[in-house]
Amino acid sequence: MGPFSLLFNLLWIVFGGFWMAVGWAIAAVIMAITIIGLPWARAAFTIAAYTLLPFGQRAVPRDEYFGRDDIGTGTLGFLGNIIWFVLAGWWLALGHLLTALLLAVTIIGIPFAWAHLKLAGLALWPIGKVIVPA
Template sequence: MSPMALILNLIWLVLGGAFAAIGWFIAALFMVISIIGIPWARAAFDNGIYTLWPFGAKPIARDRLYGEDIGTGPLGFLGNIIWFIFAGWWLALGHLIAALGLAITIIGLPFAWAHLKLAGFALWPIGRTLAHSDLRRRVF
């Protein structure tokens, strides 16, 4: 991770990123406890990791790193449709609203960009993973 990404991530954490990530981790825990939410718990956990450290990471298709699995095929597509209907669109909308609010100031522009990246990942997360920006290694 570059020094600039580290600084931006630390500022992000202090200004609310840590609370948002904890929210994602709690949501993942509830999904696991509910049993029917288990297929989406991994997506919520990955969203939490991405929300924790959005700078220096990017979402990519999981099959690019690991090959085909259950989440990258037709069942993953179906899981994303269900996610989109019940959670994805309003989570992405929340990130878009936050991005618009932050984009008003020059200082908020990098954080607005982070919210736009998070909105895309929250919209359609199954079958994707996080990688460092240079795509050579996985974040988590």
């Protein structure tokens, strides 16, 4: 992680990144408790870590990154994303959207608002994504 990524990540934690990472972790714990939700729990824990320190990383489709399809990028991944959306995706996306709106009011907050908007999209459809260095 470069010095700018480190600086932006520290500011990110102050400007809402910590609380949204906590939201992702809560969703992951709830999914893990249900046992049936374990595949979503793993994805949510991964994205919680990404939400805590997003600068210097990015989310990309797994099939594009690895060059092959797998269980999470096909029909089962699509169905998994629909279930995720209903159970947790919409409220996590709403949290990112509201945080982005609050941050976009200030000039300093605009880069952080943009990052929250990207995370809101990821919150809606996380299955089939992988977090990689930028």
